[in-house]
Amino acid sequence: MSAFDPTALVRAHIHTLPAYEPILPFEVLSRQLGLPSERIVKLDANENPYGALPGAMRLLGEMPYPHIYPDPSSLLLREALSAQLGVPAENLLAGAGADELIDLVLRLLIEPGDTVLICPPTFGMYAFDGNLNRARVVSVPRRDDFALDLPAIERAVQVEHPKVLFIASPNNPDGSLAPLADLEQLLALPVLLVLDEAYIEFAPPGSSLLQQALQRNNLVVLRTFSKWAGLAGLRVGYGAFPAALMPYLWKIKQPYTVSAAASTAALYSLEHYQELLTVRERILAERERLFSCLSAVPFLHPYPSQANFILCQVEGRDAAQLKQGLARQGVLVRYFNQPGLQDCLRISVGRPEHTDRLIAAFNSVP
Template identity: 35%
Template sequence: MFDLKKLIRTNINALQPYSSARNEYSSAEGVFLDANENPYGQWNRYPDPYQTALKAELAKQKGINPNQILVGNGSDEIIDLLFRVFCIPGTDKALGFTPSYGMYAVSAAINDVELVTIPLTDSFDLDSEAAIELLKQKPIKLTFICSPNNPSGNAFTQAKIREVVQAAQGIVVLDEAYADFSEQGSWLELLPQFPNLVITQTMSKARGLAAARVGFAFASEEIIAVLNKVKPPYNVSELNQQTVLAALRNEESFAQQLEQIKNEKRKLERELALLPLVRKVYPSNANFLLVEVTDANRLYAQLVERNIIVRNRHKEVPNCIRISIGSATENEILLNALKQIENEESTVY
């Protein structure tokens, strides 16, 4: 039987959260002399601490209750909040799969939590058998699954994810930062089946608002309530709440961009595969390609010299670079540069 209270740190269970001025009186009407704001200007008031309008729109679009949504200052803030709510520093353990998104390890380290890791298989699949075994042996408070995974780009099958979520005694965080690009879609409609599941999504990728720093967590009302206790009261600015709300309502532009990025990905994938310096282009359900080349360090430097910046993932996956899908023009510039490098160095490659 899943007991959320037992997973939450005792001090967080006992925490009396800060009650902000806008918590205590939330109507838009009134003479506001309660928050020591400057009475003049357009952005002089504190924002809605619970992002009500934004959540109402998101709830409608995602078919979920607004009380099951947490809005964070990027999903990075949510990852950190999860550690702070569930993991006792120096004592509790979390689980991650490698290679994956680097912030799980960084947030774990900041919070003094050991992140136990299990390698993905050679084809970057989830080793659910190893995970189930480990989850049986060790008390794991948080398990991070990133699907589609960064940096490999593949999405895990529902069956594999389900096995891990069901085996976990603690919370499982399913990071869906790239789910909009994926044929597998989102797990959101399965959320009611799993009281220990937290799904994170972000405005930073398909939605094109990385500058706004807005991410979401979807989970049971009980989990969201405890995350709300710990988040800073005004964690998402009014400017960003308005920007995100407008973007969410602009379905047409979102759909168009998504299609364009997917088409560009297919094109780039085909073109890259033809280059002699490319050994392998991994299949991708995201808006980037993991590409194995002859010498990743060397190629990375050669591209930087030409003002083209890709991500060198050699330390995580030998001789691999990760390439974000750019505009048609940007991708063309990259391909031309790669061809030029090949011509100049044909003897090396």
């Protein structure tokens, strides 16, 4: 072996970068727990428990051109999105999930040391991609009820001069929606607001700012097919961007990140929107039932949610042990123990039978 040390080549800031901690993949968990995957109730990553539409699955099996590179501009998908959303295709960019677009915006805008503002507790990728892109990531914590602390954000914008402010609405992990009046107030600030609407399809109509992305030069709205359309494994999302940024985004985007399979399934989902609305109705009905079931568990305090998951404060029990106890019974939920999220469990809305298994498991954890 030569004395050559390849780790000496690694960019300096990556040595100290905190790694993103993804949840364990399904196959790995199934092996670890010694349970077949169909026995596992997976409520830890806010996926759609009904999966992709059966018609989309059939189409994927019949794809004529998997050996041909996909269209780098995702033209058909952007046109279909445009027709559905009423936003010109010229303002839309598709990516391998909203995750790719979060990174892309930062790659475009951030010089080392530039500031990115986040409002934790929130989705971990904003800080992860901020750090990866050598931003200074500044936190303005949410209030105890998870509402945005507007005066503190305004002060931080004045003092820190961030380039980008990330807000998720509904927010992950608590499911609260940012009131439109709050977002309006943020849009008056000299910062690019990246509004992450990954869960907006589960919120009441009229909660989105997507239609405004054209009139505002400082608003980006991100969406995904991962949640409402059940395509998390295929990786496809999109964003609406100010027209002025589009040429730069096209310039730096990797051409083939949206696979032919992802485009096929996303297009099918848009064409069969009504079917997906039925799925959405089932998820919303189950969210209500899950909330009342969780409220009845003596050591849980669930927070109201406008998304497809419910955050619970655990009271008088060890949340980490509860999570482990559920996992041993094949029920997976997300555990948090960090500032603003002490002893919390986040539980995705599953099918009715998943709620039944979850509640039975809670009741039998010693």
